[in-house]
Structure formats: structure tokens, C-alpha cells
Amino acid sequence: MSEPVGGLFEYAPAPEPRSLVSIRPSYGLFVGGEFVDPVEGGSLKTINPASEEVLAEVATAGPADVDRAVRAARRAYEEVWGPMPGRERAKYLFRVARMIQERARELAVLESLDNGKPIRESRDVDVPLAAAHFFYHAGWADKLSYAGLGPDPRPLGVAGQVIPWNFPLLMAAWKLAPALAAGNTCVLKPAETTPLSALLLAEILRDAELPPGVVNVVTGAGDTGASLVAHPGVDKVAFTGSTEVGREIRRTLAGSGKRLTLELGGKAANVVFDDAPLSQAVEGIVNGIFFNQGHVCCAGSRLLVQESVADAVVDRLKRRMETLRIGDPLDKNTDVGAINSSGQLDKIRELSAAGEAEGAERWAPACRLPERGFWFPPTVFTNVSPSQRIAREEIFGPVLSVITFRTAEEAVAKANNTTYGLSAGVWTEKGSRILWMVHHLRAGVVWANTFNRFDPASPFGGYKESGFGREGGRHGLEAYLDA
Ligand code: NAI
Ligand code: MG
Numbered sequence: 384m385s386e387p388v389g390g391l392f393e394y395a396p397a398p399e400p401r402s403l404v405s406i407r408p409s410y411g412l413f414v415g416g417e418f419v420d421p422v423e424g425g426s427l428k429t430i431n432p433a434s435e436e437v438l439a440e441v442a443t444a445g446p447a448d449v450d451r452a453v454r455a456a457r458r459a460y461e462e463v464w465g466p467m468p469g470r471e472r473a474k475y476l477f478r479v480a481r482m483i484q485e486r487a488r489e490l491a492v493l494e495s496l497d498n499g500k501p502i503r504e505s506r507d508v509d510v511p512l513a514a515a516h517f518f519y520h521a522g523w524a525d526k527l528s529y530a531g532l533g534p535d536p537r538p539l540g541v542a543g544q545v546i547p548w549n550f551p552l553l554m555a556a557w558k559l560a561p562a563l564a565a566g567n568t569c570v571l572k573p574a575e576t577t578p579l580s581a582l583l584l585a586e587i588l589r590d591a592e593l594p595p596g597v598v599n600v601v602t603g604a605g606d607t608g609a610s611l612v613a614h615p616g617v618d619k620v621a622f623t624g625s626t627e628v629g630r631e632i633r634r635t636l637a638g639s640g641k642r643l644t645l646e647l648g649g650k651a652a653n654v655v656f657d658d659a660p661l662s663q664a665v666e667g668i669v670n671g672i673f674f675n676q677g678h679v680c681c682a683g684s685r686l687l688v689q690e691s692v693a694d695a696v697v698d699r700l701k702r703r704m705e706t707l708r709i710g711d712p713l714d715k716n717t718d719v720g721a722i723n724s725s726g727q728l729d730k731i732r733e734l735s736a737a738g739e740a741e742g743a744e745r746w747a748p749a750c751r752l753p754e755r756g757f758w759f760p761p762t763v764f765t766n767v768s769p770s771q772r773i774a775r776e777e778i779f780g781p782v783l784s785v786i787t788f789r790t791a792e793e794a795v796a797k798a799n800n801t802t803y804g805l806s807a808g809v810w811t812e813k814g815s816r817i818l819w820m821v822h823h824l825r826a827g828v829v830w831a832n833t834f835n836r837f838d839p840a841s842p843f844g845g846y847k848e849s850g851f852g853r854e855g856g857r858h859g860l861e862a863y864l865d866a
Pocket of ligand 1: 545546547548549572573574575603604605606607608609610612623624625626628629631632646647648649679680727730777778779
């Protein structure tokens with residue numbers, strides 16, 4: 384599986400040992416500080432998408448289990464966590480952050496096994512950023528009255544949080560850390576294809592002696608998520624996932640008085656001007672779309688390149704793509720891992736076929752894909768027109784659509800011509816042009832001469848069909864406080 388692919392030289396395999404993590408054959412729900420069997424006893428199997436091997440059987444929570452978890456969270460909120468001084472809550476968050484660091488290698492291997500992402504990314508991005516979110520919010524827990532939200536902002540109560548499969552541990556941290564810092568308690572619903580890192584995090588929370596019920600983890604599929612968000616005992620809902628499910632949740636919550644934040648899809652433009660440092664821009668384009676197999680809501684999936692340098696940029700990009708190594712996610716040399724599920728692979732294949740049928744030109748480097756598991760080669764489409772599906776719909780895979788422009792005004796018009804508005808990138812040497820572009824691009828985050836940079840202090844979120852509300856920074860706290 385780790386055979387060299389189109390590279391300039393050979394690499395010896397460098398696998399991170401799987402033995403770093405011990406996966407139990409089955410997992411219960413984490414409710415009231417302990418692992419319990421579900422009332423009705425359902426379960427699902429989670430697999431390694433790089434091999435299709437079953438990793439573990441995981442309990443599915445029905446409505447009675449969700450009810451039990453919400454009640455446990457309510458009790459913990461009223462009796463322990465709500466009344467606790469912020470400086471005491473902070474100590475727990477610091478402890479959790481340090482324990483994530485201590486168990487970083489184990490978490491990284493587990494994340495790569497369950498999700499399919501390269502170990503280089505889980506080790507260097509997902510796990511350190513998850514720890515950073517707990518450290519950052521630990522710092523806020525005793526300073527909430529200085530967050531600019533009034534002299535005495537209050538927690539909301541019980542937060543129901545539903546997260547996706549693309550950054551399983553990191554999304555759990557994005558949801559839990561600010562909620563807990565603000566004094567709320569949580570019921571978290573991980574995605575059905577990637578529940579294991581949230582369950583290991585639950586073990587960490589238990590080992591950190593977090594009071595029982597402050598965080599509960601209910602595993603299961605969409606129906607578990609639906610019963611969580613609809614539960615009358617939930618005061619605030621935070622969701623990250625598809626625009627379609629986001630819409631449904633908004634309908635369910637209408638008139639309920641529950642607070643809601645939605646972080647949904649994207650179709651980001653990565654805009655390259657003719658004065659940009661081209662080799663850096665090419666690295667940014669590659670990172671923008673092939674990071675995490677393109678399973679990234681803020682992925683730079685539309686490359687907008689100025690016409691005068693379009694051929695040069697595409698040539699360099701293709702040469703760079705030929706050196707990307709696809710294969711075993713646990714190999715430290717791997718750049719592109721497995722597609723997370725067969726369903727997601729079908730969606731990527733379908734949209735790529737539509738791109739060809741609509742007249743765009745498809746290119747991928749010659750590469751040998753592993754026989755088992757779910758794989759898709761890094762792919763670029765040229766001759767793309769803005770009306771084609773591959774230019775409009777979120778593919779959520781390693782597929783880039785290239786569109787050209789002549790002037791900055793045309794670049795802005797094309798970049799904003801989308802139903803989404805989550806992120807964008809600008810590559811140019813001119814500071815004044817960066818500022819002009821940032822002012823005109825309708826996106827929650829705009830990166831200049833870089834892409835896919837995250838920091839817990841920086842708010843993240845979208846416009847239009849990318850959702851509303853912000854996560855991270857002072858703005859992210861606001862979503863968990865009544866000011
Ligand atoms: P999804 O939106 O169905 O799943 C996300 C989470 O929501 C999962 O935990 C799922 O169990 C839960 N869920 C599903 N239906 C629900 C409901 N009715 N009520 C409450 N929770 C529910 O996303 P899916 O099907 O895995 O991916 C489909 C597409 O969505 C992807 O191809 C991608 O385009 C987009 N997506 C965007 C993400 C983002 O980060 N913004 C993350 C995942 C998917
Ligand atoms: Mg899995």
C-alpha cells in the first residue's frame with residue numbers, strides 16, 4: 384500500500400505503529416461519567432476506510448438514551464458545573480489539554496485509523512489544535528466578564544452538539560472547549576463513520592475527573608443527532624455538517640427559543656494574481672484542496688487564476704501533483720489518505736463524471752491506488768465554466784476546478800458567485816490589493832498568501848448557505864453565553 388507513486392525518488396515505508404492504540408471490540412455510550420449500554424441495545428460498526436477492516440462496534444443511542452444523557456447534563460449543570468467558579472472550571476480544561484498532549488500519538492493513530500487521514504496531518508494538525516482549543520478556552524473560563532459581552536454573561540445550560548467526520552477529534556474540541564469554559568454542560572454526537580476519537584476523549588475526560596454528566600457522548604447516526612437537537616431539555620444546538628441537514632435542524636428549532644449555530648459547506652475561491660510568488664502559490668493551492676483529501680468545508684476547491692499566468696500555474700501544479708504520495712494513512716510519508724466512506728467516494732465520482740460530461744478537462748497523475756479501501760486520486764479540472772456543477776457544488780474530495788479571470792473586479796465577481804461564503808484565499812505581492820480583495824470577498828475567513836491556517840483565537844464561520852455563528856476567539860464564546 385505504501386509503494387511509491389509517481390515520485391522522483393523512492394521512500395522506505397515509515398509506518399507509525401498501530402500498536403500505539405488499543406481499540407476495544409465494543410463501546411457503550413458515555414453518560415453521567417461512565418460507559419453504559421444503550422437502553423434498546425443497537426450498535427453500528429466503524430471501519431478503517433483505508434482497508435475496510437472493522438475497527439469496533441459502537442452503541443447507537445435511541446431517544447431514551449438521548450433523554451438520559453440530556454438529563455445527566457442538566458443535573459451536572461445545575462448542581463456542579465454552572466455554580467462552579469470559572470477559575471475552577473479552568474483547571475479542568477487545562478488538565479484535559481495536557482492529557483490530550485500526553486496521549487497525542489495514541490489519538491493521532493486512532494484518528495488516522497478511523498478516518499483515513501494521513502498520520503502526518505492527525506499528528507501535526509488535528510491533535511495539537513484540539514489541545515490548543517482546550518488551553519485557549521481554559522484561559523477564558525475565569526475572564527468571561529472581560530469578553531465584551533457585558534459585566535456578567537451567563538451560560539445557556541445544556542448544549543447539544545452534532546459534529547461531522549472530517550476532523551472528528553478537532554470538531555469535538557471546537558464544540559466542547561468553549562461550551563465548558565462558558566459554564567455549559569454538553570451532549571456530543573460524533574459522526575457515525577468516526578466515533579472512536581470522541582470515545583477516547585471521553586476516557587480522557589473521565590481520567591481528568593471531570594464531574595459526571597458535564598460531558599456526555601452519544602454515538603449513532605443521523606436519527607440520534609435528530610433526537611438530540613429536538614430534545615426539549617437542550618438549550619443550545621451547535622451543528623457542523625451538510626447544508627441540507629443544517630436546514631432541517633433550523634426548521635426543527637424554529638420557534639423553540641433554542642440558540643443555534645450552524646457551520647455548513649463551502650466552495651471557496653483561491654485567487655492567484657499574476658504578481659504572486661508562483662511556487663508558494665502552488666504549495667498553497669495543493670494544501671488548499673488536497674489537505675485531508677479535500678474533506679474540508681473551507682477547502683480551496685475553486686482555483687481562480689489570472690489569465691496571463693494560468694498556463695504556468697497549471698503546469699507547475701500538475702508537476703507538484705505528480706509528487707504527491709497516496710496510500711497507507713499510517714505511513715509518515717503519505718500526503719493523501721483514504722476517502723472517508725464509500726458513500727463519499729460515490730459522491731466524488733458522480734460529480735467528477737458530471738464535470739467531464741459538461742465539457743471540463745480532467746487530469747490526474749498516474750498513480751496506483753490500493754486495492755482495498757476507498758481511494759480517489761488528486762484531480763484537477765481545467766476549461767471549467769462557472770455554471771458547471773463542479774464549479775458550484777461542494778465535492779468534498781480531492782478535486783480542484785480551475786477558472787480564469789482578467790481583472791480583480793472579475794475575480795471578485797466570480798469568487799462571490801456561489802451560494803456559500805465560508806473562506807477564500809488571495810495570492811499577490813501587493814498589500815493594497817490584499818486589502819481591497821478582503822473588503823470585497825464575501826467569506827468568513829480570507830487567507831492572504833497562505834491557506835487552511837487555524838488558530839483557536841481566530842473566529843471561524845460563514846455567510847449565506849455556509850451557516851451562521853462563529854467558533855473560536857471571543858466571538859465563539861458569544862455562542863455559549865447569554866449576555
Ligand atoms: P451530514 O450533515 O449528514 O452529517 C454530519 C453530522 O450530522 C453527522 O454526525 C450525522 O450523523 C449528523 N446528522 C445527519 N442527519 C441529521 C439530522 N437530521 N439531525 C441531526 N443530525 C444529523 O453530512 P454527510 O452526509 O456525512 O456528508 C454529506 C456532505 O455534507 C458532504 O459530502 C459534504 O459536502 C458536506 N459536509 C460538510 C461538512 C463541514 O465540515 N461543513 C462536514 C461533513 C459533510
Ligand atoms: Mg471509521
